[in-house]
Amino acid sequence: MRVPAEPAHLTDRDANDTSPLMLGDLPPLVHLPLPGRKGRALLDSLARLESPAFTARRARREEKSGAAQDPIVWAEARGSNVLDADGNRYVDLTSGFGAASVGHAHPKVVAAIQSQAPRLLHALGDLHPSTGKIGLLERICALAPIENPRAVLSLTGSEAVETALKTAVLATGRPGVLAFEGGYHGLSQGPLAACGYAASFRQPFLEQLNPHVDFAPWPSEQASVEGALADVAAHLNDDLGAVLVEPIQGRGGVRVPPPGFIAGLADLAHEHGALLIVDEIFTGFGRCGAMFLVDEYGVEADLLCLGKSLGGGMPVSACVGRGKVMAAWGDPSGEAIHTGTFFGHPLGCAAALATLDVIAEEQLVARAERVGEAFATRLRQVPGVVSVRGRGLMLGLELQRDVMVATRALLEQGYLALPAGAAADVLQLVPPLNIDEALLEGFCQALTQVLA
Ligand SMILES: Cc1ncc(COP(=O)(O)O)c(C=O)c1O
Known part of the structure; x- marks a missing residue:
């Protein structure tokens, strides 16, 4: 039938x-x-x-x-x-994996998509960008608690994390990544290597994954922050280019670290010449009662990954980095070595701009x-x-x-x-x-x- x-x-x-x-x-x-x-x-x-x-x-x-x-x-x-x-x-009570933070099909988001669709449905990404892409970059860089921010737009959370991981390699010249047991950063191959959520997710693909990834234990909210940071310190080495962390582990079971842990991580990373990548794809844009938890924790991330709620239901994500760190992308050969056909898609950008308005207005x-x-x-x-x-x-x-x-x-x-x-x-x-x-x-x- x-x-x-x-x-x-x-x-x-x-x-x-x-x-x-x-x-x-x-x-x-x-x-x-x-x-x-x-x-x-x-x-x-x-x-x-x-x-x-x-x-x-x-x-x-x-x-x-x-x-x-x-x-x-x-x-x-x-x-x-x-x-x-x-x-x-x-x-x-899922918000569609946390993406519909402004509710499903918010009338303002739908209206923005309807008004955008007949005007410009698709543009030429990073080569001949759209007005909406530039508008969204302005808004994201104004919002992100990052010094002299620069951003790369993409579609999925995994892509935002991938941008951050690549940026860290370019900026530090080091391949090592320290992530956390129970952490979730998406399942495309870059983030998957650092996905501590379950070893079974990595196992079938191990031979193709970045071998320079190590996992530290994730502390409970009641753990001593000194002890938790000492556990992390035991995993640091001179190969380390990035520490990748969610401020609260979402998919991993809503696991909140002890107060001071993320700030301590930033210090440890920087003492070892590594960058702090904070993945606020789930926690960001108000989900946890702060626009971004890094704001609340008083932490300045080197790279901040955003997604889910940003598009109000459309696939839009971003990696925002400190100007000095993102400058590494200017080096290689003058080529845009990290891009995608649909990055900065006009419909997604229109939806994201409307979503940010709704978050503020409501x-x-x-x-x-x-x-x-x-x-x-x-x-x-x-x-x-x-x-x-x-x-x-x-x-x-x-x-x-x-x-x-x-x-x-x-x-x-x-x-x-x-x-x-x-x-x-x-x-x-x-x-x-x-x-x-x-x-x-x-x-x-x-x-x-x-x-x-
Ligand atoms: C913290 C975090 N990072 C990254 C991702 C991956 O995002 P996506 O599924 O859009 O690739 C998720 C998805 O649940 C997430 O919760």
């Missing part, structure tokens, strides 16, 4: 008509079983067409958790709501701090929640119940949340920064039922 690309009740609707469903800030409305009939038919196609890795992962997770792990198929999303192919409505940085604190306090009162950690609206919960089973039960109550940590033992909550607080209360009630 051929499956229509979109269910009829969605395609028949006028794109501007939000009245029947009013997606945005609505509570869940879900009919079991999940996925429904249309979703199952679409998933059958998917299983035939997509890399078997994803189907195998689902099967393995189902076996491990004892609960079905079939996904739902997203058909529409607006604000904090997602609608699946069967018309079920969910509240999204005061989302301060809101994330205030709402995140209240949400964390409320979550601590839910029986069966063992611990709540994180900052702003990046929270990680340890539960008395298996997290994968709890995630599935929450989905069936209409709440989208993801397990984090290599052992999938942390429930990660990263809702849009402008989510209605009533929906967070609804989530707490659903979680109470799930853990009862």
